[in-house]
Amino acid sequence: MSKKKTQIVVVGGGAGGLELARKLGARYGRKQHDIILVDRNRTHIWKPLLHEVAAGSLDANLDEVGYGGHAARWGYRFFYGSLESIDREAGTITTAPLVDPDGEEVLGRHTIRYDYLVLAIGGVSNDFGIPGVREHAMFLEQRSQADTFRHKLLNACFRANLESMDGTPGAKVQICIVGGGATGVELSAELFNAAKGLRNYGLEVFDENTLAVTLLEAGPRILPALDEELAQTARSELEALGVEVRTSTQVVEVTPKVVRTKDGGKVDADLILWAAGVRGAHGVAAMSDLELNRLGQFIVRPTLQSVSDDRIFCIGDCASCTLPGSERPIPPRAQAAHQMAETVFRNLGRIMAGRAPQDFVYRDHGSLVSMSRFATVGSLMGNLVGGRMAIEGRLARMAYRSLYRMHILAIHGWFKGTALIVIGHVNQIVRPRLKLH
Numbered sequence: 153m154s155k156k157k158t159q160i161v162v163v164g165g166g167a168g169g170l171e172l173a174r175k176l177g178a179r180y181g182r183k184q185h186d187i188i189l190v191d192r193n194r195t196h197i198w199k200p201l202l203h204e205v206a207a208g209s210l211d212a213n214l215d216e217v218g219y220g221g222h223a224a225r226w227g228y229r230f231f232y233g234s235l236e237s238i239d240r241e242a243g244t245i246t247t248a249p250l251v252d253p254d255g256e257e258v259l260g261r262h263t264i265r266y267d268y269l270v271l272a273i274g275g276v277s278n279d280f281g282i283p284g285v286r287e288h289a290m291f292l293e294q295r296s297q298a299d300t301f302r303h304k305l306l307n308a309c310f311r312a313n314l315e316s317m318d319g320t321p322g323a324k325v326q327i328c329i330v331g332g333g334a335t336g337v338e339l340s341a342e343l344f345n346a347a348k349g350l351r352n353y354g355l356e357v358f359d360e361n362t363l364a365v366t367l368l369e370a371g372p373r374i375l376p377a378l379d380e381e382l383a384q385t386a387r388s389e390l391e392a393l394g395v396e397v398r399t400s401t402q403v404v405e406v407t408p409k410v411v412r413t414k415d416g417g418k419v420d421a422d423l424i425l426w427a428a429g430v431r432g433a434h435g436v437a438a439m440s441d442l443e444l445n446r447l448g449q450f451i452v453r454p455t456l457q458s459v460s461d462d463r464i465f466c467i468g469d470c471a472s473c474t475l476p477g478s479e480r481p482i483p484p485r486a487q488a489a490h491q492m493a494e495t496v497f498r499n500l501g502r503i504m505a506g507r508a509p510q511d512f513v514y515r516d517h518g519s520l521v522s523m524s525r526f527a528t529v530g531s532l533m534g535n536l537v538g539g540r541m542a543i544e545g546r547l548a549r550m551a552y553r554s555l556y557r558m559h560i561l562a563i564h565g566w567f568k569g570t571a572l573i574v575i576g577h578v579n580q581i582v583r584p585r586l587k588l589h
Contacts, residue, residue, distance in 0.1 A: 432445075
C-alpha cells in the first residue's frame, strides 16, 4: 500500500501565497507531496500595480500570471475556488460553489484535505463602519475592481469631452480618493499621467485640467510611513499636478455622488475610491474558530503559526503578527508578505523534518511611493543601507522599479524571471501608452 502524500494547501495566490506555492512545488515536487494553491481568481497580478490598471496606464493582460500554467511549471496544483470554511478537527477546507454572472453554478462546493494549511487570503480596505462606503465607493483590492474603476473613469472622461465639444463651460471629471497612503497618493498622480495622453486617443478637447481630484486623509499628513519631509515633498508634487489634498479630514458618510466630512463639508464626485486602512476579509469570522484580532485578522505566533492550531500558518495582510519586543503588529506591506512566505517555507521544511520552527524576523527595507512619471520618494533602511536614508528622484525611481523585478524573480525563478523583465522593457516601447478598453 502506497504511503499517503503530505498535502500542503495554500489559500490565496497573492504575492506571498504564489511565491510560497512555487517554492514548495520546486522543492518537494509531486512524488511524496501534494502542493495545492487555492484562489478565487484564475490569474495573479501584483497588487501594488492595481492603481496603474485602474488609471489605464497598465494593461494587466500583459503582466498577469495564469495560475494553471504556473502550477504545471513548478510542480504544484491549482484549484479554482473561494474559501468557505475550515474544519480543523477533520483537517479539511471547503470551497464555496462558484457561479457565473448569470447565476448558474460552475463548480459545486468542494472539500480538500490538508496536513498543513497556509492562509494567504489578503485583506480589504477598512470602511470603519462609515455609512455608505461599501455601497457607494469603489476599492482597489483585486483586478476586477481596478477594471471597473477604469471603465467608469473612461466613461466619465468621454462624457466630459463631449460636453466640452458641445460648448458646456467648465466640464469636469470629479474624483474623490479617500486615504492618503501609498495607494491613494499613487493613484492620484497616475490619473494625471493618463489624462495627459487621452488627447491622443480621440478626446480632442480633453486634458489633465479637466480632472478635479480630491485626496482626503483623516490623519495630519499623507504617507505616514515616510518621514515628514518626504511626505511634504509628495504633497507638493500632487498639488503641483492639480490634486486638492485635504488632511485632518474625516469622512462621516458616502452617498452615490457625495462624500461628507466631519467638519460639515462635502466633496462632489463622479467617482469615489476608498483606500483607507487594511483589515481582514469580510466574513472571515464565519470560516473557522481560529482566533482573530478586532480587525478580523488571524492572530499568529512569531513562527507564523496560528495561536489556535500548529498546523495552520497565516501570512500577509490576513495575519496579525506581533514579534517579541514590539508593541505593534507587522505592517501590511508587500515586503512583509514576501518575507513571511520565505519563513513559512523554511518552517514547513523544519517541521516535516522533525525540527522546531523558527521565529519570523521582519526586516524593514523602507517605503517607496511612485507618483507616476512625475516623481518618486521614499526611504531605504535596515540592512540595505546600514541605517535610514531618504531618497528622491531618479534613485528612488530605480529602487521602486526594482521592487517589481524582485517580485517577478520570486514567483518565476531567476531564468524565466530575467527573461520576463527584458520582455517587459520591450513592451514598454511597443505597446500602447494607455489601455482604453
